[in-house]
Amino acid sequence: MSGYQFNVILLSITKSIEFVIEDTKLHEEVINELLTVLTFNIVSKNNFVIRRNSNILQRNLERIVNKYKSALPKIQQLPSYFKLLNDNEFLVVFLEKNSSEQEVQLLLNYLYCKKKGLNFLKFQRNWNSQKFAFNNAYTYKAQDGKIKIPIGEKDKSKRKCRFCFKSKPQVSFKKIAHAIPESLGNKTIINYDECDSCNEKYGLTIEREFSNYFSLFRVLNKLKGKNGVPKLKGKDFELFVKDNKIHLEYNQDKLVSKSLDDNIFFLETYDKIVKQNIYRALCKFAISSIESRFLPHFRNTISWIDRDFDAIKLPKIAILNDSYFYDSQPKIGLFLRKNQDKTIPFCVAELGFGSLIFVFIVPRFLLDKELPFISAKEYKTYWNFFKHFSTHANWRFIDFSDTNESKVNFTLNLKGKSPPKNN
Numbered sequence: 001m002s003g004y005q006f007n008v009i010l011l012s013i014t015k016s017i018e019f020v021i022e023d024t025k026l027h028e029e030v031i032n033e034l035l036t037v038l039t040f041n042i043v044s045k046n047n048f049v050i051r052r053n054s055n056i057l058q059r060n061l062e063r064i065v066n067k068y069k070s071a072l073p074k075i076q077q078l079p080s081y082f083k084l085l086n087d088n089e090f091l092v093v094f095l096e097k098n099s100s101e102q103e104v105q106l107l108l109n110y111l112y113c114k115k116k117g118l119n120f121l122k123f124q125r126n127w128n129s130q131k132f133a134f135n136n137a138y139t140y141k142a143q144d145g146k147i148k149i150p151i152g153e154k155d156k157s158k159r160k161c162r163f164c165f166k167s168k169p170q171v172s173f174k175k176i177a178h179a180i181p182e183s184l185g186n187k188t189i190i191n192y193d194e195c196d197s198c199n200e201k202y203g204l205t206i207e208r209e210f211s212n213y214f215s216l217f218r219v220l221n222k223l224k225g226k227n228g229v230p231k232l233k234g235k236d237f238e239l240f241v242k243d244n245k246i247h248l249e250y251n252q253d254k255l256v257s258k259s260l261d262d263n264i265f266f267l268e269t270y271d272k273i274v275k276q277n278i279y280r281a282l283c284k285f286a287i288s289s290i291e292s293r294f295l296p297h298f299r300n301t302i303s304w305i306d307r308d309f310d311a312i313k314l315p316k317i318a319i320l321n322d323s324y325f326y327d328s329q330p331k332i333g334l335f336l337r338k339n340q341d342k343t344i345p346f347c348v349a350e351l352g353f354g355s356l357i358f359v360f361i362v363p364r365f366l367l368d369k370e371l372p373f374i375s376a377k378e379y380k381t382y383w384n385f386f387k388h389f390s391t392h393a394n395w396r397f398i399d400f401s402d403t404n405e406s407k408v409n410f411t412l413n414l415k416g417k418s419p420p421k422n423n
């Protein structure tokens with residue numbers, strides 16, 4: 001009998017992955033050997049063990065991988081993972097993904113202290129008091145799309161559009177407006193307060209730019225949109241998912257870079273984007289999922305989303321790509337400040353889709369009344385206050401202020417994988 005699966009989760013502050021083997025009967029031998037190497041078979045009742053990324057561990061793993069890679073090619077993910085970690089870095093090996101967010105955070109804090117040489121108990125005391133301060137400063141509401149809770153006014157006749165402020169009969173509300181586009185896999189997070197004309201307008205502008213900007217990522221993460229898994233068609237190449245596998249068809253002359261060993265492909269699309277519109281789209285998703293009573297705080301934000309004006313400079317957006325957080329359904333969360341502390345933003349949003357997480361400030365353009373969080377010092381104060389994010393080590397901070405149009409091109413490195421078939 002098959003159908004059972006073996007999961008191992010490797011959690012570290014550098015990168016975390018979930019490794020799955022299906023059909024455990026067939027791979028019983030591999031699993032036993034892996035368990036011995038990864039956990040010494042001493043997994044406690046907590047279901048995890050803390051390990052060090054040592055040379056011995058890597059050598060033992062390499063031995064198993066060489067033995068089984070032809071029967072189970074995906075096993076090669078494991079040594080690649082350990083190579084990403086720093087030498088001697090500590091990590092947690094879990095056998096099931098059933099720990100609570102708090103437990104995972106506690107373990108991440110532990111690993112963080114190990115790495116920085118900090119006293120864990122002292123750190124944890126400090127953490128708890130900071131968490132108390134954080135909970136006093138912000139309310140948090142998230143929509144993970146697991147259940148369908150539409151946002152806004154149920155009664156069509158009373159609806160007022162959040163973006164153009166018009167109601168019936170000036171505008172209609174016939175179409176289903178997704179708070180996060182369907183192209184990112186969203187089926188359930190619906191905004192009642194978006195009229196058909198705004199829905200169409202944003203769908204053709206900033207939301208389309210957002211989807212195009214992440215088109216490669218959407219294919220690689222196999223995120224199902226309106227018409228199934230997306231296809232990326234560009235100049236002399238086509239990238240698509242077939243039978244749950246990713247295929248790349250390309251023109252050899254143009255697409256393979258000189259470093260053949262690395263299998264680097266330069267993929268040119270026909271799409272163009274304005275980076276500031278990517279930020280606008282993110283804020284539109286946030287405004288679409290916010291409770292109606294908060295909307296008056298975001299009048300200027302809504303004008304900016306509608307491109308009434310360009311921002312000269314925007315705060316950076318923090319982006320984390322970690323397959324541990326992978327979900328085929330996008331999630332959006334909003335932190336709204338309850339107090340008057342101006343050193344932290346009024347509204348911070350978190351959007352997760354696939355294995356990506358974006359954390360961004362929803363700017364309100366209130367001139368003197370709010371810090372812009374553009375200077376490194378202001379940004380650092382804010383980011384350090386959001387401790388549950390900042391203990392992850394691999395955030396990238398990207399500036400999306402640019403208002404010039406640029407082409408959407410990708411460099412895809414299929415390192416360690418056999419080159420795709422050339423048609």
Ligand SMILES: [Zn+2]
Binds near residue numbers: 161163164171194199
């Ligand atoms: Zn509208």
